[in-house]
Amino acid sequence: MFDLKKLFFIIKNEVNNVNNLKELDEIRIKYLGRKGIFSEYIKKIKYLSDTEKRNYGLDINKIKKKTILKINSKKDELNNFFLNKRIKEEKIDVSLPGRHVNNGSFHPINQSIICIKHFFDKLGFQSVNGFEIEDEYHNFDALNIPKNHPARNTHDTFWFDNNRLLRTQTSSMQIRLMKEKKPPIKSIFPGKVYRNDYDATHTPMFHQVEGLIVNKKINFSNLKWIIYNFLYYFFNKKVSIRFRPSYFPFTVLSAEVDIMNKNGKWLEILGCGMVHPLVFKKVNIDSDIYSGCAFGIGVERITMLRYGISDIRSFFENDIKFLKQFKYI
Numbered sequence: 524m525f526d527l528k529k530l531f532f533i534i535k536n537e538v539n540n541v542n543n544l545k546e547l548d549e550i551r552i553k554y555l556g557r558k559g560i561f562s563e564y565i566k567k568i569k570y571l572s573d574t575e576k577r578n579y580g581l582d583i584n585k586i587k588k589k590t591i592l593k594i595n596s597k598k599d600e601l602n603n604f605f606l607n608k609r610i611k612e613e614k615i616d617v618s619l620p621g622r623h624v625n626n627g628s629f630h631p632i633n634q635s636i637i638c639i640k641h642f643f644d645k646l647g648f649q650s651v652n653g654f655e656i657e658d659e660y661h662n663f664d665a666l667n668i669p670k671n672h673p674a675r676n677t678h679d680t681f682w683f684d685n686n687r688l689l690r691t692q693t694s695s696m697q698i699r700l701m702k703e704k705k706p707p708i709k710s711i712f713p714g715k716v717y718r719n720d721y722d723a724t725h726t727p728m729f730h731q732v733e734g735l736i737v738n739k740k741i742n743f744s745n746l747k748w749i750i751y752n753f754l755y756y757f758f759n760k761k762v763s764i765r766f767r768p769s770y771f772p773f774t775v776l777s778a779e780v781d782i783m784n785k786n787g788k789w790l791e792i793l794g795c796g797m798v799h800p801l802v803f804k805k806v807n808i809d810s811d812i813y814s815g816c817a818f819g820i821g822v823e824r825i826t827m828l829r830y831g832i833s834d835i836r837s838f839f840e841n842d843i844k845f846l847k848q849f850k851y852i
């Protein structure tokens with residue numbers, strides 16, 4: 524009546540061909556479920572004779588047991604397969620080095636500004652920050668650089684409108700301070716300045732530290748003394764420098780200071796001079812009583828010289844390997 528051998532052969536084939544647990548469960552239900560094929564077979568036994576009943580009953584149970592074992596071992600096989608697959612896919616390589624978090628470093632420009640501030644602080648200078656957005660009056664007019672003055676053309680100014688601009692020099696702070704404070708004055712003004720210029724020695728934004736001394740009897744030798752001593756301090760060695768006569772509209776005696784680099788070439792590093800009487804007039808300081816000297820240091824320039832950097836643009840590329848070379852001094 525029942526070809527049990529054939530039945531098991533079919534079951535075995537079906538189970539072998541299955542490759543997921545859902546299909547395997549469908550097979551289990553199909554054969555072993557309450558209304559499954561084995562139940563059907565067992566129900567049909569009652570129509571057989573007693574001896575047939577016994578024999579078939581035993582055989583059916585044997586095949587049923589074998590089916591259960593077959594399905595269970597396939598289930599184990601599939602479970603193992605999927606577990607191994609997951610382990611492989613979600614594998615954590617514990618030998619992989621952790622992701623490195625790079626610490627920032629003290630920017631060489633900041634290091635220079637700190638060093639400059641430190642020197643002037645010891646001499647009793649007060650450090651004042653100013654605005655980077657200036658007006659034409661403070662950046663040019665009050666510094667004796669009227670409209671159409673040729674000195675304006677050298678500044679390549681970024682204008683916002685016909686009055687406001689990104690300051691091209693920290694000298695504008697001289698005016699702001701002298702309007703507010705009466706002499707004696709001994710101040711420095713570190714900060715960013717902007718000019719529309721870009722090559723290996725110019726960037727659109729760079730740093731200056733302006734200095735201003737106003738008192739009775741200030742003369743050029745005071746200025747020279749400060750500049751010499753500052754440069755010795757900054758470079759931490761004796762450096763060859765020279766004062767070269769120059770022109771700035773807001774100083775009379777004006778000079779530029781050059782420093783000799785290691786190739787024996789003179790490089791300009793700052794401008795300076797005695798405050799022009801016309802500048803004093805703008806801020807209501809009597810130039811018969813007071814005199815003053817001023818200077819503007821190009822921070823990138825002296826930092827490049829200090830560390831032997833040849834391209835100013837490397838300061839602003841944010842290359843951590845470049846920046847980390849400069850240990851905080």
Ligand code: DAH
Pocket residue numbers: 691692693694733734771773774793794795796797816817818819820
């Ligand atoms: N402001 C000038 C510049 O940016 C530098 C300078 C020259 C500043 C002479 C001064 C000075 O205070 O006296 O080129």
